[in-house]
Amino acid sequence: MSKQKQPVGKYMEVWGDTVVPKELAASAVICIISSMAFFLAGRAFFTGLGTLDAELAKGYALLVGIAGTFVGAFISGKRFKPKRRILEDASGEDIEEILRSAGMTLEEEIDALRTVSPDVIREMESFELYSLLALIPEDSPNYKPEYRLKAKEKAAANQAKTEGT
Numbered sequence: 001m002s003k004q005k006q007p008v009g010k011y012m013e014v015w016g017d018t019v020v021p022k023e024l025a026a027s028a029v030i031c032i033i034s035s036m037a038f039f040l041a042g043r044a045f046f047t048g049l050g051t052l053d054a055e056l057a058k059g060y061a062l063l064v065g066i067a068g069t070f071v072g073a074f075i076s077g078k079r080f081k082p083k084r085r086i087l088e089d090a091s092g093e094d095i096e097e098i099l100r101s102a103g104m105t106l107e108e109e110i111d112a113l114r115t116v117s118p119d120v121i122r123e124m125e126s127f128e129l130y131s132l133l134a135l136i137p138e139d140s141p142n143y144k145p146e147y148r149l150k151a152k153e154k155a156a157a158n159q160a161k162t163e164g165t
Contacts, residue, residue: 031072038068114140
């Protein structure tokens with residue numbers, strides 16, 4: 001089994017997301033360069049037309065610069081991939097530890113799962129996070145009995161895998 005290359009370097013949290021500071025700085029530089037390039041090109045184009053008022057030409061150039069920001073964000077998004085890893089084999093004890101490190105209690109997570117949107121539930125299903133989905137209370141519209149069954153099956157499979165190693 002081949003090992004995936006793990007990112008090296010320290011991480012920091014920005015607006016609730018974990019990032020590599022060097023990549024964050026590089027993304028900012030990319031966005032600044034693309035924004036300014038688009039703005040200056042837009043200003044040269046619109047003032048060169050000669051048919052627009054100078055202030056209106058600057059306003060249009062600003063809009064072109066904002067489009068450059070989106071281009072820079074797209075380039076940064078393609079260049080620097082997310083570093084998130086989904087742990088699918090979390091057992092009941094691990095969930096409490098994970099929630100504690102996220103600053104939540106088990107009760108807060110249960111309340112959140114009770115009212116979370118169906119889109120979030122579908123995403124959790126696609127990642128097979130049944131140990132979390134099994135926490136949904138029975139009186140919730142998000143509750144499905146198969147979540148608890150699948151969580152037990154997955155825990156048993158992980159236990160067998162660990163014992164076989």
